[in-house]
Amino acid sequence: MDTFEQIAERERQFLLQTYNRYPIVLSRGKGVFLFAIEGKRYLDFVSGLGVNALGHAHPRIVKAIREQAAKLVHVSNLYYHEYQGPLAEKLCALSGLNRAFFSNSGTEAIEGSIKLARLAGHRAGGEAKSRLVALEGSYHGRTFGALSLTGQDKHRKGFEPLLEEVTFVKQNDLEGLRAAVNDDTCAIVLEPIFGEGGIFECSVEFLRECRALADRHKVALIFDEIQCGLGRTGTIFAFQSFGVTPDIVAIAKPIAAGLPLGAFIAKEEFASAISPGQHGTTFGGGPLACRVALEFLAIVEEEKLLENVNKVGAYLQQELKMVVEKRAAATGVRGRGFIQGIQLDIPARPIVDAGLAEGVLFNSTQDTVVRFLPPFLMEEKHIDKGIRVLKKLLGKKRKAT
Ligand SMILES: Cc1ncc(COP(=O)(O)O)c(C=O)c1O
Secondary structure, eight states: OOOHHHHHHHHHHHSOSOOOOOSOOEEEEEBTEEEETTOOEEEESSHHHHTOTTOBSOHHHHHHHHHHHHHOSOOOTTSOOSSHHHHHHHHHHHHSOOEEEEESSHHHHHHHHHHHHHHHHHHHHOTTTTEEEEEBTOOOOSSHHHHHHOBOHHHHTTSOOOOSOEEEEOTTOHHHHHHHOOTTEEEEEEOSBOTTTTSOBOOHHHHHHHHHHHHHTTOEEEEEOTTTTTTTTSSSSHHHHHTOOOSEEEEOGGGGBTBOOEEEEEOHHHHTTOOTTSSOOSSTTOHHHHHHHHHHHHHHHHTTHHHHHHHHHHHHHHHHHHHHHHBTTEEEEEEETTEEEEEESSOSHHHHHHHHHTTEEOEEETTTEEEEOOOTTOOHHHHHHHHHHHHHHHOSBOOOO
C-alpha cells in the first residue's frame, strides 16, 4: 500500500492544483466515522461537505448500490428506466412543486434553473426580461452561469467577463431588493441559508418580500438549497422551515448518498416554458443514482432522521452557545439543525488542522467560521466529543464579566 507521502506526491505531480487538501488519506467510513489508511478514526462533522447525510456505508445504501450496479448503471436519457419518474414524483410530492430535471451536480442544477427562468422570462416579457438578481456573499457554484450569480470576488476574480445581467443585493436588505427587481428581471436566486458564505440566514421578512416582488413582476424565485436543503434544517426542504415557497428549487449534495446527482424542481408555470431539445445531460438522472436517491429519501423518512436533526441540532446549538460563553475566541453561533457555524475572531483553518490530531473532522469557511454539516445520524454523545475538542483547541477562557 502506498504511504501518505507517496499518495500526496503523485497528486502534486499529476493533478491540477486546485485544492488545498488536509494531510490525511481516507480509505473507508462507517456511520459518523471515517478511517484513514493507517487506521486512525475521525468523527465526521463535514459529511463530504453536506453530502454524506446518511453517514458512511449505510447498509441500505450499500445494498441498493450493489443490486442496481449488477442490473443497470446507465442508459442515457434517450430511454426510460424505472427510477427517474418515481424520484421526480416523490420530490414533487415533498416540495409541492410540479416537475423535476436531474443533473450531475449542484452547479448544473443552478445552470438549468436559470436557463428555465430565462425561457419563462422571455415568454412572459420578451428578450429584455433576462436580468438576474442574486445576493452579495452567496455561493452557487463554479460554472460560468453559477459563478456569475456568486456574490464573492474571491471566486470570480480572474474569470471575468461573467454574465453581465446580474444585479447583486445585500442579504436582508429590503430596500436594495425593491430597487433591484423590475419587469426586466427573470429570476431572483438565493440560498435561504448561506453555506460556503459563512452560515448567514435570510430573514423571513426578506424571503416574503422576494416572493411578493417575484409575483408582482412575473419573476422566477429560485432557491438554491443545494447545501441547506434535503433535511439539513430539520424539514425536507429548507423553504418549509421559512414558510416561503419558491418557483424553482435546486438541490444536490445528499440526494443520492454520495453518488453524483442534482436536480431542480419547478412550478408548472415555469416548467412549461421548456421544450424537448432545449436542455439535457448524458449522465444526469441515471438508474443507479435515481434508485439510490429513492432509497435515501425512504431512509430519511423511515429512520425519522428529520426528528434527529431537529433534536440533536438544537443540542448542537446549545453547546456551541456555551462555547461562545466560555471561550474568548468564539463570538457567535448561526444556523439551525445540522447546518450551523460558530464565528471566531481568529483564523478557523488552524483549528480544523488541529482537530485532525484529536480525531475530529471540522470544516472552516470564510476564514473565521467553523462550519458544522454533520451526518443526520449524529447523536448527542458525538456532539459532546466535538465540543470537548473544539473547547480544547480554542484555548483561552473568556474572562467573567
Ligand atoms: C449553495 C450551493 N450551491 C451550489 C453549489 C455547487 O454544487 P456542486 O459543487 O455540486 O456543483 C454548492 C456547493 O457547495 C453550494 O453549497
